[in-house]
Amino acid sequence: MSVFSDIVFGGLFQGSLYAMMAVGLALVWTTIGVFNFSHGVFMMLGAYFAWQLVAFGLPVVIAFPLAVIVMAGAGWILQASVVRPLIGRPNIVLVVVITTLAAGSLIENGALTVWGPRSKQLPSLIEGNTTIAGVGVSLHQIAIIVITPLILAALWSFLNRTRLGLALRAVAQNEDASQLVGLNVTALYGLAFAIAASLAGLAGIFMGGYRFMNPSMGADPLLKALIVVVFGGISSISGPIFAAYLIGFFEAASNYYFGLYWTPALLFLVLIGTLMVRPEGIFAGRSRGLA
Amino acid sequence: MTLLDIAIPSAPGRVTWNREAIGFVAGFLVLALLPLVFGDSYSRHVLIMIFIYAVVASNWDLSLGYGGVFNFGHLALFGIGVYAYSLLAKVAGVDPWIALFSSGVIATLAAVLVTIPILRLKGIYIILVTFGFAQLVMQVIISQSDLTGGTQGLVRVPGLYVFEHNMIRDGKLAYFYIALALLVASTLFLRLFVRSRAGASIVALRDNEEYAISRGVSLARQRMVTLAASAFFTGIAGAFYAAYQRNASIDVFGMSLATIILSMVLLGGTSTIYGAIIASFVLTVFSEAMADFGAWRPMITALLIIVIMLVYPSGLVGMIRAAWTWVAERVKRPA
Numbered sequence: 001m002s003v004f005s006d007i008v009f010g011g012l013f014q015g016s017l018y019a020m021m022a023v024g025l026a027l028v029w030t031t032i033g034v035f036n037f038s039h040g041v042f043m044m045l046g047a048y049f050a051w052q053l054v055a056f057g058l059p060v061v062i063a064f065p066l067a068v069i070v071m072a073g074a075g076w077i078l079q080a081s082v083v084r085p086l087i088g089r090p091n092i093v094l095v096v097v098i099t100t101l102a103a104g105s106l107i108e109n110g111a112l113t114v115w116g117p118r119s120k121q122l123p124s125l126i127e128g129n130t131t132i133a134g135v136g137v138s139l140h141q142i143a144i145i146v147i148t149p150l151i152l153a154a155l156w157s158f159l160n161r162t163r164l165g166l167a168l169r170a171v172a173q174n175e176d177a178s179q180l181v182g183l184n185v186t187a188l189y190g191l192a193f194a195i196a197a198s199l200a201g202l203a204g205i206f207m208g209g210y211r212f213m214n215p216s217m218g219a220d221p222l223l224k225a226l227i228v229v230v231f232g233g234i235s236s237i238s239g240p241i242f243a244a245y246l247i248g249f250f251e252a253a254s255n256y257y258f259g260l261y262w263t264p265a266l267l268f269l270v271l272i273g274t275l276m277v278r279p280e281g282i283f284a285g286r287s288r289g290l291a
Numbered sequence: 292m293t294l295l296d297i298a299i300p301s302a303p304g305r306v307t308w309n310r311e312a313i314g315f316v317a318g319f320l321v322l323a324l325l326p327l328v329f330g331d332s333y334s335r336h337v338l339i340m341i342f343i344y345a346v347v348a349s350n351w352d353l354s355l356g357y358g359g360v361f362n363f364g365h366l367a368l369f370g371i372g373v374y375a376y377s378l379l380a381k382v383a384g385v386d387p388w389i390a391l392f393s394s395g396v397i398a399t400l401a402a403v404l405v406t407i408p409i410l411r412l413k414g415i416y417i418i419l420v421t422f423g424f425a426q427l428v429m430q431v432i433i434s435q436s437d438l439t440g441g442t443q444g445l446v447r448v449p450g451l452y453v454f455e456h457n458m459i460r461d462g463k464l465a466y467f468y469i470a471l472a473l474l475v476a477s478t479l480f481l482r483l484f485v486r487s488r489a490g491a492s493i494v495a496l497r498d499n500e501e502y503a504i505s506r507g508v509s510l511a512r513q514r515m516v517t518l519a520a521s522a523f524f525t526g527i528a529g530a531f532y533a534a535y536q537r538n539a540s541i542d543v544f545g546m547s548l549a550t551i552i553l554s555m556v557l558l559g560g561t562s563t564i565y566g567a568i569i570a571s572f573v574l575t576v577f578s579e580a581m582a583d584f585g586a587w588r589p590m591i592t593a594l595l596i597i598v599i600m601l602v603y604p605s606g607l608v609g610m611i612r613a614a615w616t617w618v619a620e621r622v623k624r625p626a
Binding site for chain 2: 029035081082085086089091093094095097098099101102103104105106109110112113219223226227229230234261262264265268269271272275276
C-alpha cells in the first residue's frame, strides 16, 4: 500500500510542476506559433527573483506574488525583443528557436554573474511535515499539489470565460480575422508570453522551496515540459495538463520499478512510440494542423 | 501561418562547376598554407577547432538548410562519434583509424534510426523528437557509467598516429592537416551531394512537398538519405574531436555547444554549405578574441547571435553576396 501511495503522491507532485511548465509552452505555441526555448530559464529567473525579494526582507506572502508579476514583465520584454521583430519572416520557427536559445543563454549567464554559482534555497510555502497513507510528505509539496490545479482552473476559466481570454484564443485560431475585428494582436502576443513566463516563474518558486536552486535549474524541467506537450498534443491547453500528470505518474512508477537512471530513457522511448502512432499527441482532438 | 510556408531561399547549382571548383581549390590551398603563418600551437589549436566545428555545422546545413528537416539531434550524432571512437579505440582496442571510420558509420546508422519516428512528422514535431533523441542518447551514456564513465566521461582516449611521426611534439601540425583533410572531404561530399539530382530532390521536398511527391520523389527515402548523409562526416568529426582532445565527455550533448553550432549554421546563411564554414571561422575567432572577458563571453556571444538574426536574416553569405553584387556593378559600369 505504501508503494502505491508513494507513486500516486510522487506522480501528483511532479505532474503539478510539469503541468505549470507545459501549459506556458502550449499557450505560446498556440497563440504565436513559435516554441519558446527560454521557458526553462524563466523558471530559474522566477525562483531567483523570489529569492532576492525574500533576501531584501519582504515576507513570503508579498515576495512570491511580486516575483510572479515581475516575471510577467520579463516575459513581455523577451517577446518584444526577440520574438515580435521576427513575426512574418518565412523561417520564423527556426529563427525563434535560435533567438530564444541565445536569450536563454544570456539570462542564464547573467544570473550566474549576478547571483553566483552557489546553490540557494527558498522558504517553503508551508513549513512542516505530515504522514498521509503511510507516506511522509512535506506540507510544501501538499500545498503545490493543491494550488496547481486551482491555478490551472483559473487559467482555463480566464481563457474560456473572459473577453481577454477569448481574444487570446481567437488570435490562436485565426490571426488575420482577429486583426480584422480589431483585436490588438501584438499586445495579445505579449500577453501570452507574460502569462507563460509567470507560470514558469511560479513553478520555479515551487521548486526552489524543496530543492536547491542554481542558474541551470530550468534545463531539466524544460525538457520534461517538451515531452509533456508532445505527448499531450501541443494545440490545446487541456491536453498538456492531462499529459503532465500522466507523465508524472509514469515517472514515479518507473523510478520505483526501473530505477532513476533508466527513467529518462524509458520516457523518451514512450514519447517516440507515441509520435509514431499518434503524431498529434494522445489528448489532441482535431489539431491546429500538424505543422 | 503554418510551417508549410517555410521556404528558405536559394537553390543549388547556380554557379558553374568550373568556377566553383576553382574557388574550392583556391580557398583550401590558402587554408593549407596557414601553418606557415601561424607557427604557435595555440593558433593551430584554434584552427583545428574551427575545422571540426565547420564540418559539424556544414553537415547540419545539409539537413536543416537544404532538407528543411529541423534535426535538433545533430549534435547527438557528433556525440555518438565521440563515444563510438572512444569506446572502440580505448575499451575494445581497435586501431584508431579504423575506429575513426567506424564512428562515421555508427553515426550514420543512428541517423537512419532516428529518421524512422520522424518520417510522418513535420516542423516543430521533428524538433521535439530529435531533441528527445539527443537527450535519450545522453541518458543512455550517463546510465552506462561502467563503460562510458557516466558524467565523468572518459580520459586517456588513444590519439591518431601517422606512421612513426610524433603527434605531440610537432606543434599540432599533423592534427592540423588531418582536420583540414576532413573538412575538404566533407565539403567536397556536401557540395557534390547538393548539386546532384538527389540534392535537387530534397530541396524540392523542402520547398513544395506535395508537388515533389506528385512528381515521384519519395519523401521517406529522401529524408532518410538526407539525415544519413549529414551524419557520416559529423560522426567522423566527433571521433576526430575525441582523438584530438584525448577524452570524451557528455558536454558535447549540452545546450551550449548545440547553440553555438546552430548559430554558425544560421549566421552563415542556410543552404550554402560554405556559409556555415565561414561562420565557424568568424564565431570561433570572435569567441577566442574575447577570452579575457570571462563570464561575459557567453553573454556577448548570445547577444551577437540575437542581433545578427534580427538585422541580417540571410546571414554572412547574404552579406557577402550583397557586397559582391555591389562591387560587380561598379566594375561593369564605371561611374
